[in-house]
Structure formats: structure tokens, C-alpha cells
Amino acid sequence: MSPRNILLLSNSTIHGSGYLEWAAQYIKEFLISNDVTRVLFVPYALRKMDDYAETAHKKFTSWGFELDSIHSAENPVAAVNKAEAIFIGGGNSFQLLKSLYDNNLIEAIRKRVLLEGIPYIGSSAGTNVATVSISTTNDMPIVYPPSFSALALVPFNINPHYIDADPSSTHMGETREGRINQYHEIPDAPPVLGLREGSLLHVTGQSAVLKGLHSARLFRPGKLPEEFPLGTDFSFLLN
Amino acid sequence: MSPRNILLLSNSTIHGSGYLEWAAQYIKEFLISNDVTRVLFVPYALRKMDDYAETAHKKFTSWGFELDSIHSAENPVAAVNKAEAIFIGGGNSFQLLKSLYDNNLIEAIRKRVLLEGIPYIGSSAGTNVATVSISTTNDMPIVYPPSFSALALVPFNINPHYIDADPSSTHMGETREGRINQYHEIPDAPPVLGLREGSLLHVTGQSAVLKGLHSARLFRPGKLPEEFPLGTDFSFLLN
Numbered sequence: 411m412s413p414r415n416i417l418l419l420s421n422s423t424i425h426g427s428g429y430l431e432w433a434a435q436y437i438k439e440f441l442i443s444n445d446v447t448r449v450l451f452v453p454y455a456l457r458k459m460d461d462y463a464e465t466a467h468k469k470f471t472s473w474g475f476e477l478d479s480i481h482s483a484e485n486p487v488a489a490v491n492k493a494e495a496i497f498i499g500g501g502n503s504f505q506l507l508k509s510l511y512d513n514n515l516i517e518a519i520r521k522r523v524l525l526e527g528i529p530y531i532g533s534s535a536g537t538n539v540a541t542v543s544i545s546t547t548n549d550m551p552i553v554y555p556p557s558f559s560a561l562a563l564v565p566f567n568i569n570p571h572y573i574d575a576d577p578s579s580t581h582m583g584e585t586r587e588g589r590i591n592q593y594h595e596i597p598d599a600p601p602v603l604g605l606r607e608g609s610l611l612h613v614t615g616q617s618a619v620l621k622g623l624h625s626a627r628l629f630r631p632g633k634l635p636e637e638f639p640l641g642t643d644f645s646f647l648l649n
Numbered sequence: 650m651s652p653r654n655i656l657l658l659s660n661s662t663i664h665g666s667g668y669l670e671w672a673a674q675y676i677k678e679f680l681i682s683n684d685v686t687r688v689l690f691v692p693y694a695l696r697k698m699d700d701y702a703e704t705a706h707k708k709f710t711s712w713g714f715e716l717d718s719i720h721s722a723e724n725p726v727a728a729v730n731k732a733e734a735i736f737i738g739g740g741n742s743f744q745l746l747k748s749l750y751d752n753n754l755i756e757a758i759r760k761r762v763l764l765e766g767i768p769y770i771g772s773s774a775g776t777n778v779a780t781v782s783i784s785t786t787n788d789m790p791i792v793y794p795p796s797f798s799a800l801a802l803v804p805f806n807i808n809p810h811y812i813d814a815d816p817s818s819t820h821m822g823e824t825r826e827g828r829i830n831q832y833h834e835i836p837d838a839p840p841v842l843g844l845r846e847g848s849l850l851h852v853t854g855q856s857a858v859l860k861g862l863h864s865a866r867l868f869r870p871g872k873l874p875e876e877f878p879l880g881t882d883f884s885f886l887l888n
């Protein structure tokens with residue numbers, strides 16, 4: 411059994427609230443209960459990495475944690491190998507995944523999280539890359555990664571920022587649900603959990619509990635989508 | 650100078666109207682003025698290709714044209730080589746582009762359209778693949794194409810189904826404009842024309858005129874986005 415300790419956030423900021431504020435209590439408890447004092451931040455999903463690291467640094471130090479950004483490390487793999495915990499922030503999933511591959515971090519992070527159980531926090535694109543693949547990202551393919559396969563810290567996919575169709579809209583582009591259904595026409599595509607803004611999945615070993623503000627929508631190939639309330643244990647997706 | 654004859658539609662169906670109906674007059678005139686009687690349809694952007702070809706067949710025959718679907722051809726390259734005109738429909742841009750590569754059609758279509766000037770109609774994903782790359786698609790990356798580079802029938806990118814930010818929305822996922830701006834942080838990214846639903850670009854040689862129902866929004870690296878009215882000749886983007 412994997413000793414995993416993972417917090418997968420749909421997004422960083424909800425309307426009318428500051429950066430990560432909606433998830434502050436979850437993140438602090440998660441880090442404290444795992445005896446973490448220092449977090450390794452991965453800002454690869456945005457291009458202005460100095461600014462991004464500064465934003466994350468301010469927030470985490472205000473909560474009483476130290477934070478180093480991997481983009482300032484001389485050897486990113488070594489930084490992962492000695493990290494107490496990893497936080498991968500949002501931005502563009504293609505750029506993030508490409509940078510993880512370019513810096514040889516896929517296997518390094520997998521090993522630390524899946525075998526050694528160091529805490530992993532992902533938000534938005536950082537949640538996409540924690541799953542089987544980035545095939546259910548909402549981002550534009552602004553750079554070409556060597557694969558869409560991702561860290562596979564969990565054996566399913568997530569659609570962050572999941573949003574219901576607006577019945578009053580006259581826009582004809584595919585709905586989010588329609589896009590996920592297209593994905594499920596691909597043979598062997600995994601389940602997709604639609605995680606609404608202000609929601610997170612807390613994975614501990616073989617449990618995966620929905621927390622935050624909203625129910626989640628689960629899509630499985632050949633089945634109708636299903637709503638699951640807060641507090642649901644999605645451990646059945648981990649088998 | 651390329652003899653190109655290209656009609657790039659933002660989308661196939663607008664709210665409250667039938668398949669391709671909003672563009673019927675443009676498509677008919679385009680085909681008739683180019684002496685086309687028979688169209689080669691490319692249904693690769695959807696997986697249910699028989700159904701998709703049937704929908705297109707019904708519409709084009711109702712307008713008085715013959716239509717063959719490339720997915721029924723024994724040799725897709727030969728079908729392109731003898732086509733009078735090509736219509737590539739919408740769906741998923743990743744799946745469409747991958748199928749074009751898998752069937753060795755990129756160079757074949759480029760040659761027919763750019764050198765021999767056969768009429769090309771694209772809609773939605775069929776418009777994305779006509780541009781430099783699919784980097785400004787709205788679709789999910791459900792399959793992995795060998796490249797994001799596309800047919801490059803025009804030397805810029807298009808964002809089909811372009812939609813303005815809704816000021817009343819509380820959703821925090823990136824706006825369409827924000828996503829295009831992220832793309833423009835990538836070195837050497839080309840201009841992006843945001844084509845709203847119910848709009849098309851009619852390219853004839855060195856002219857590229859905006860037609861249909863709405864103004865378009867042009868994004869260029871390092872510049873503020875600009876609105877251009879119906880009737881604008883975007884020939885400056887062709888140089």
C-alpha cells in the first residue's frame with residue numbers, strides 16, 4: 411500500500427478571496443500533521459517564475475512555513491530528493507508538464523510521493539499533473555510536452571475548475587461535460603473527477619475524501635455522470 | 650503569390666439555427682464561384698465518423714453539391730490528390746490533427762491548397778488545423794498528436810468560438826483572452842485572431858476578409874488586443 415499524502419485542489423483562488431485563502435485551513439493542517447516545516451514550490455506552470463515564487467513565499471511564510479522555489483535550485487532533482495513536501499501551483503498544464511520532463515522530475519517526484527510518502531499539494535495545473543495524464547486540462551496547448559502522461563500519483567484524471575453548463579448561454583462551444591465525454595470515447599481512458607472551484611481531494615494511503623465547498627461530478631466511461639457530496643470517500647477510484 | 654481559396658469558419662452551428670445554416674450563403678457562393686461540384690469531407694475530428702459524414706452529406710447535397718467522406722476512401726492521400734475541394738469539420742482538434750498526421754495528409758493538403766489553389770473550408774477544429782498550430786484550440790488533449798504544428802495555410806493562429814469574458818461571472822478559470830495572452834509569452838508565437846461564433850475569414854490569394862455576424866479580436870505579442878469590424882481585410886496578417 412502506498413503511503414501517499416496528497417492534497418489536490420481544484421484551484422488557488424476563489425471569487426472574492428485571496429490567493430489560497432479558501433484552502434488555508436486544509437493546507438496548514440495537512441502540513442502540520444505531517445510535521446512539515448519547509449515546502450518546495452514548483453512554479454513551472456507560469457513563465458514569470460520569480461513573481462510566482464514570491465507570491466507563494468509570502469503566503470506560506472505568513473502561515474509559519476518556509477518555502478523554497480525549485481526554479482532557484484541549482485539541481486532540481488536534488489531539491490526534490492531532499493524536499494520535506496512539494497507544492498505545484500497552477501498556470502498552464504502543458505508548460506508545467508513539459509518543464510517537469512525537461513528537468514527529469516517525473517520519476518523523482520513519483521518516488522518521493524508514492525514510495526516515501528512526502529506530502530504533495532497540487533492546485534489546478536498542479537492537480538492535473540498529479541493524475542494519470544493532462545488530457546482533461548482546460549488549458550491551451552501553448553508548448554509541446556514529450557507526452558501527455560503525468561505523475562500518476564492517483565490512477566484517474568481530474569478536471570479542475572469543473573463548471574456546469576449554463577442553461578441560459580447561447581455559446582455553442584462544447585460544454586465541459588461534453589468535452590469529458592469526448593475523452594471517454596478514447597479506449598481505456600480513466601475515470602474523470604470534475605472538481606469544482608473551492609473543492610479539493612485529500613488522499614491518505616487508500617482513502618480519498620472530497621473536502622471544501624462543493625459536491626463533485628464523476629465521469630466514468632459508459633456510465634452516466636454522477637454527483638457525489640462533500641465528505642465522499644472516493645477510495646474506490648484508487649483500486 | 651499563393652492562389653489560396655480558403656473559408657475559415659469559427660463554428661458550424663449558432664444558437665437557434667441548423668448545422669452550417671448561418672454560413673450557408675457564404676459556403677454556396679464560395680463553392681459555386683470556384684466551379685466546385687463535389688466536396689471531399691474530412692470527419693476525423695469526431696469518432697463517430699459515419700454519422701458525421703451523413704450529417705455533412707445531407708447538408709451539402711441539399712445545397713446541390715456532391716460530398717464524399719475521406720474516411721470511406723481506400724487511399725486518403727489519393728482522395729486528397731483528386732479532390733475538387735476539401736471541407737474539414739469541427740470536433741476535437743487533437744484527434745483531428747493526429748489523424749491528419751497518421752494518414753500522411755499534412756503535405757498532401759498543403760500542396761493542393763497552397764500550390765494548386767483548390768478550395769478549403771474549415772470549421773472550428775477544421776479552422777484550427779488550417780493555421781500555424783493547434784496551440785490556440787479550446788479542446789482537451791484527448792489524444793497525443795506527433796506535433797502541434799498544423800497545415801499553416803495561413804501564417805497566424807485562430808481561436809475559434811472566441812468568447813469575451815463575462816463580467817458577472819464568479820468563475821476563476823482563465824478567460825479566453827488570458828489564455829491567449831499566456832500563449833503570447835512563448836517566444837515567436839504568431840498573432841491570434843479571435844473569431845466569434847457566426848464569423849468567418851475568407852482568404853483569397855493575399856486578401857483575408859472578415860465576414861458573418863461579429864467583429865473579431867486580434868491579439869499580437871507585445872500589443873494590446875484590438876477589435877476589427879466586419880469587412881476588415883486582414884491581409885496584413887498574411888505577409
Ligand SMILES: [Ca+2]
Pocket residue numbers: 500501502503534535548549823
Ligand atoms: Ca490553467
Ligand SMILES: [Ca+2]
Pocket residue numbers: 584739740741742773774787788
Ligand atoms: Ca471542439
